[in-house]
Amino acid sequence: MKQFTFARAGSPADATRQFRNGAAYLGGGTNLVDLMRLGVTAPDHVIDVTGAVSDEIIAYDGGGLTIGAGVRNSDLSSHPLVRERYPMLARAVLNGASGQIRNAATVGGNLLQRTRCPYFQDVSMPCNKRSPGSGCQATAPGADTANMAVLGHTPFCVATHPSDLAVALTALNARVRVVSQAGVSQARGMAPDGGRWVDMPGLHRLPGGAPDHDTVLRPGELITEVELPPPAGGRQTYRKVRERASFAFALVSIAALLDVGPDGRVRDCRIALGGVAHAPWRALAAERVVLGVPPAAEVFAGAAEAELRYAHPLAGNAYKVTLARNLITTVLEELIP
């Protein structure tokens, strides 16, 4: 680990003012310290932002929730309003990592965590994400591709995004408040003043030709809060398929919501997939097939087909397409009232 100076920030303004090339924001440390120890990232100035952003969950007028970026994962999943109104979010968080990690990890840090691709994590391997232009070892013959992407990847990068929280927020149409040095929002529920909102989906990028950019954030931008719209109707859940029963990243995961109107037709459907792409994958094509028709197994099968038609598996991960298809159909069927 490279030596670094350390400072705590007391507010978003303080944090963004300190930020410069070579600095990094520290939340709970569960991803940043991991990467620093591997040598994947080597900041020379670490800014602890856990005290700079809100750690509260507040219901706002209109029925939605504001979640401070400093909220610890375990506090998010145990919050009564989250459990009652956004159960897919609670389940997604509960399925992530371990109890110890959830206690330390912040919401902001969880969203910005980086891929667990073994080639990214091994600094002796070429990796376009870590070192643009150096190549992608995962696309070489004989590479271990079992955990790589099947959607939206390019020859530059086939890694997946590991966050369960992000998948649920993508399905829930959350948005993320981001501030930078140029404009600073006030903390703790006061009207934002400057800064910008980034919708989810939309925070995380597909790799394109520049996989070194995981998100649309510019260097130094700080997530201060996540805003959830008022809860949707219907039933929702999060399901994560992994090899061992706990403490493992998803092979494929799904956040799904189904709301059937009194006319028997689907009036709201959300599907987001984890483990399949560089970003949480909002299955818009599938949703379009399901919306407006009575829910039925054949409809869901058609929806899965519409979404996965453009899946492009690698040598070792064709099973993910099957798994994603089965999760879409099975989970939606379970959500039929």
Added chain:
Amino acid sequence: MDSAYATRITVTVNGEPRAVAIDNRTSVLDLLRERFGLTGTKKGCDHGQCGACTVLANGRRVNACLALAVAYDGASIQTVEGLAGPGGLHPLQGAFLRHDAFQCGYCTPGQLCSAVGMLTEAGPSAVTADLTEDPPLTPGEIRERMSGNLCRCGAYVNIVRAISSELPPGGELADPVSATSLGDTAPYPPAGRLAEQEARS
């Protein structure tokens, strides 16, 4: 030590305040083991993947390997060395002994601190059917909640028995203060054994 890359911090460890100047790169784990000589907390992977380094920081279980000590300035840390009190072993330590809940012993301090912390964590887990309730700690709930602590010797079934045996009757979680305060000779309320539930997904 170049002072720009070092910081003077104070942490309370097992009730005792300690002031020390540290390299900013120092993890809480290495601070405990290499600076304070408290080697009870173990380094199994140094990347948050095994739980052997679990300690209680401000009452919450966390992986000490991923905790930068400088970010924990002012924190209160409890390690395995702080579980026993003047009156004797912590009830969970006694339960681990009685149920042979360890073999090589390397994951054991982490298991114990994790269990102490886990028992204060109300709320659902990934295996809870009804998210709105705080479920009783069935063996299935304990297994899920303790899955952040790997045991290569395979002592899991005994670990779960040991933890189950120390739950208060009715399965309510122990009062966090009495569970973690130091020098407190009062053990957990006498434990009743929860009925084993058939493990089915």
Added chain:
Amino acid sequence: MSDTHPIEGHRAEGRDKVTGAAWYAFEHPVPDAVYAYPLQAPIASGRIGAVDTAEALAMPGVLTVLWGGNTNPFGTENFELALFERSEVTYRGQLVGAVIADTLENARAAAAAVRVDYAPDEHDVVLRADHPDLFRPEKINPALPTDTGYGDVAAGLAGATVRVAATYTTPVQHNNPMEPHAAIASWDSAANHGGSVLTVYDSTQGPTADRDTIAAVLGLDPDQVRVVSPHVGGGFGSKGTTRPHVILAALAARAVDRPVKVAMTRQQMFALAGHRTPTIQRMALGASADGRLTALAHDVLEHTATRTEFAEQTAACTRVMYGARAMRTTHRLVRLNVPAPSWMRAPGETPGMYALESAMDELAVALGMDPVELRVVNDPSAEPESGLPFSSRNLVACLREGAERFGWAGRDPRPGVRRRGRWLAGTGVAASTYPARRRPSTATASAVDGGYEVRIAAADIGTGARTALGDIAASVLGVDAARVRVVLGDSALPDAPLAGGSMGTASWGSAVADACAALLKDGEHGSADTADDVAKDEGWARHSFGAQFAEVLVDPLTGEVRVPRLLGVFAAGHIINPVLARSQFIGGMTMGLSMALFEETAVDATAGGFVRADLAQYHVASCADVPSVEACWIEEVDPHLWPGGGKGIGEIGITGTAAAIGNAVYHATGHRVRDLPITPAKLLAPA
């Protein structure tokens, strides 16, 4: 010292372990110590070129950088331990140097600044069935014949009513004990030993062997080296041989004239702490309509390193299990640019029984016969390959007992027809076996302060040896175990063999029992050396056997596999300490479950090395994966074992589990996966 040592719980060192007072290798308080951080080669084959240490040497806290250019040759044949001697790189991750610095952080940071040039050449890291360089090793581990056979296998297969031919494959697996390999080396140049004395705080399965190896490599007399290892955080074979970091610590400590601490990172362990070879196993079985085997062939392909040969005895178990009319077992190796494979819990039997017991299940299915009955019908009266009589064998009793406890009677053999909600359910059975041997050992026993002290350089790696040996001593002395203290884990104690091969208790126990008997005669002191006795151990086939039953649930839409029930019934002679024995059995079975479903180190052909080199990617079973593991045993009175009558139990638990689970997965789904681990990917693949 008080005259009693009451045990709290079940283990003599229990209190130390639950309070964090037990010291493992890296934790001994050695004053003035500094740290070494290893440098590893990122290429799998080639040569080391220029090494530039200037930047690293200028970094804070760095004392020196060790590499081939500033260290001397060792004069040892041991390629793994002749550190930095050759400029040749033969596997990715090979140790090529180390930074010594005042703190862990400074050592690791400087390591990244050492510039090493490499001239890579072609590497080959993939074991394949058609590899042109497969060869026949002269022997297989530990010293067994490579190929064996009797009868005419081809004729036996041709004449069979039912035939099964299947290939089973297992991946690279890693022992991954929870405690990373670590050592502290300290040279003491005080005059009272007539020269330098090296003390090594190590994590080893055998202090005596470790000391002897370190001395040989460093050109010292054994009595100039002392290995201290009172507690070992798991080994499972990987700490049975001296690993390079130990020599590094000694080298570094001599170079900087201060004690040096070195611990492998978890990632480094994947290249430097040994692994289990992958296997390709071709099984061919033939049986007549009544299930009797007319032919049984087990042909194994494995890998080894280019400079070190290790041939896992994968088909050795087939030589003892079933009475086939004709039998063949063969082993072939290919040298690849991989680290040297070595022992991992039950070497040989673990992968071999997976293939054999899966093939037997396939045979039972093909015959329409109950898999328990198939094994009963083929239970041999003598060891099939050698003809030696079994000292005792109760596989059938284990199968029967297990079948009853598990509720096997009336099992519908049809696959894929049982549902529980979204899950398909199935059950499976497999046999387990492990040889029962012992090695020569010495020990002493003394009357001390109203109690007794037993001294022996044995190792307790989590097995409970310290406690079991105390039980043996107490029983011979006729006293309560609380009056006996066992001192082990130090090469200054009477020489003893490794904890390994399930031979610990029998080997050490024999010496401890003899020493205590001698003490009773003498009144003050007794010592023993069992070499002569052990030499007379020939003439019998000594093995433990067991039967394992598994119930699995498989979600056919996701491929998830869960194991709600595992049961093992074992016959392993006399069980010395029931609580500790049960823990060993269930520990082995838990590792077997992990192997069946999760464990795989991927091999990357292009990058030339192991991928998934950490505990987030190399999955070992978590607590949530293990709802119920039960173990019980049938007491065997075997007069042909050592007087304590135990057969060793540390390894038999793992040998039958993977096949039992794989067989249950077939029963649940109708899908036979012949490649471990049984992952969702394989169950979702088109059948």
